Amino acid sequence: MTLRRARADHAPTGAVLLTARTMQKVRQHFETETTHRPSKAMYAALADIAATLAEMAEGGAEQKIYLSSLDPGIGKTTVLSHFVDALLEDNSLEHVGVLVCVARLDEIKTLVHRMGLPAGWFACYTSDAQVNALGGDTEPNKARVLFTTQQMVERRLDGQSFAACEVFHYRGKPRQVRIWDESWLPGEGITVSRYALSDLLSLLVSGGYRRLADKLEDLFFRVRSIEDGTRLEFPDLAQHAELNAVLSLVDSPRDNAEAKYQEQRREQLSLLWYLSGRTVVVRRDGKDGNAVLSYRDTLPEDLAPLLVLDASGRVRETYAEMEKHRDNIARLASAAKRYDRLTVNVWNTGGGKSSFERGSAGAKELVEAIAATINTKPGEEWLVIHHAASKRTEDIPAGVSPLLPDASKVHFVNWGRHAATNAFAHVKNVILAGTLFYRPSQYEALGRLAAGMKPEQGEYPLSARKRIELGESKHGILQAACRGAVRNCDGEQAHAADAYLIASVRSGIPQTLPELFPGCRVVRWAPVKRALTGKVKEAVEYLQRRFSAPGTAVVKFSEVQKVLGMSAANFRRAVRQHPAFVAEIAELSLVEWGPKALFTAFKRVDASDFGFTPSSAQ
DNA sequence: TTTCCCGGGGTTACCTGTTG
DNA sequence: CAACAGGTAACCCCGGGAAA
Secondary structure, eight states: OOHHHHHHSSSSSHHHHHHHHHHHHHHHHHHHHHHOOOOOOHHHHHHHHHHHHHHHHHHHHOOEEEEEOOOOOSSSSHHHHHHHHHHOOOGGGGGOOEEHHHSHHHHHHHHHHHHHHOOTTTEEEEHHHHHGGGGTTTOOOSSSSEEEEHHHHHHHHHTTTTTTTTEEEEETEEEEEEEEEEEOEEEEEEEEEEHHHHHHHHHHHHOOOOHHHHHHHHHHHHHHOOTOOOOEOOOOGGTTOHHHHTTTSSSSSSSSHHHHHHHHHHHHHHHHHHHHHHHHHHEOOOGGGGEEEEEEEEEGGGSSEEEEEEEGGGGGGHHHHHIIIIIEEEEOOHHHHHHHHEEEEOOOOOSSGGGGGGOOHHHHHHHHHHHHHHHTTTEEEEEEEOOOOOOOOOOOOHHHGGGOGGGGEEEETTTTTTTTTOOOTTTEEEEOOOOOOOOOHHHHHHHHHHHOOOGGGOOOOOOHHHHHHHHHHHHHHHHHTTTSSSSSSSEEEEEEEEEEEEOOGGGGGGHHHHHHTOEEEEEOOOOOOOOOOOOHHHHHHHHHHHHSSSSSSEEHHHHHHHHHHOOOHHHHIIITTOOOOOOHHHHHOOOOEEEESSEEEEEEGGGGGGGGGGOOOO
């Protein structure tokens, strides 16, 4: 890459030597202590990480986010660990401190364990005393390597510059080598739904903030009927009351559940005060009600140079947006991992949270299908990643477990916690029971944050929002699948595994699998046969007949409707919106389609469009 | 065992009101 | 204007469970 070239020319010789020493250790480690044999391209990518670290140590790095998107299992942590070894051996770099920011507390434990640093050289700075104790009594400011959580960084920096924040200093100066493990964003997307607003109204009234409540109530009604995508001025709440005074209305929780709820309210209140007087965008989030959105930058620019290690870097659109609009990303060399021994079984049916609605027939079908699939390989271990149970969402583990002869071989992890553990890296069968979708407003807030585009700067394009959405879905699937055995690799090949994915063609997810897992085999997974009745049955049979004729790409609604002898209104309600019909045409790879904005026909999504290997189709 | 009642689901028709 | 979105009412069919 041009980046590497440019670097080799400018880099001080110290950095080149440090890189070389690091890579020598890395190579030796792999060859003598593991069976992992990285390919040439992988070594190049690892060397790029080492070079970046060395340049930060020598002070030669640019003020950029250096993004390495190597897939899991290639050796990022190994490089990190041996770089620190090499750094500690170099007396000329005694003044250089290292800051490692991770997403979760238990990752600090794993890292500390894997890096095997001698006591006295490192400290842990977190909100958890047990984790902090890993570093013994070494003071954070005196530790050569400081481990902390990303949350802690955001909280301590709180808008000020990195240079000014002394808790992260080493020997009185900002740490030069900074590493951010996983997802990086310069701030946070902000969305506040109408219902969250209404939730706060009574609180404000009972606290005596009547005028404030009136203002919010006005907004509440305005946002109800306003057109999608409108920009408006958020009322200036700050002129009526101090945030801290209002926050004091929410306190003294009686139990854990209440504490969590109140934490949310406080969060919402602070967001309202942040939005106060600013321009926001209104998005219609369907049945979740309308929401206002914006974003705020929380991390200072001088946190860069920063090395970000995020396997999802190659699939998440947020990085592409930052690269294009903020111009703050430098991508390091990547090395594609191959997934030739991965089979992805795709069930073309709705996989969003609403498909798992508690008590619905669809949810029951999904639960039974999951259990039936697990029972096809009863002796093996399985990992099921599912939506968390709630009042509205079915409890998947509770539903599936009783249907299994041996539930102890099946592990359940819900979305949201799916990235938190590596305990299942030996499991060959992974079921992704649905995928996580956010509300449109959340995607836009994320996209605007990444692009650095405030609401007053104009409309955020729909196409960009769609790309963000798909990128986040891909990120979720990559993360989830990599909890299982595909995480590991021999050379450039990921270990053999079977993934089972529930996702509708409509979501665009099945189509992206070949890109997400290069070389993987995609086959159709059809675990249930529905007994159809009445008009739905007639309609499905007719469509099957019509589309089996070669060259048929589109069948108009009006045609089917005529054959069934139904009115358009009844056809749409009794057939097109019927859950069994929706599920069935999804499995047939049909989508509703129209030449303009409205749907007027069924269209076949060509199998080759989403990478089904021809032999396995049907 | 047979009969009867009831509720659920499917079908159709008709209505109002909105949207492109 | 045609298509969409949603409400309601009447009708049919069917199966489950209570009553005879």
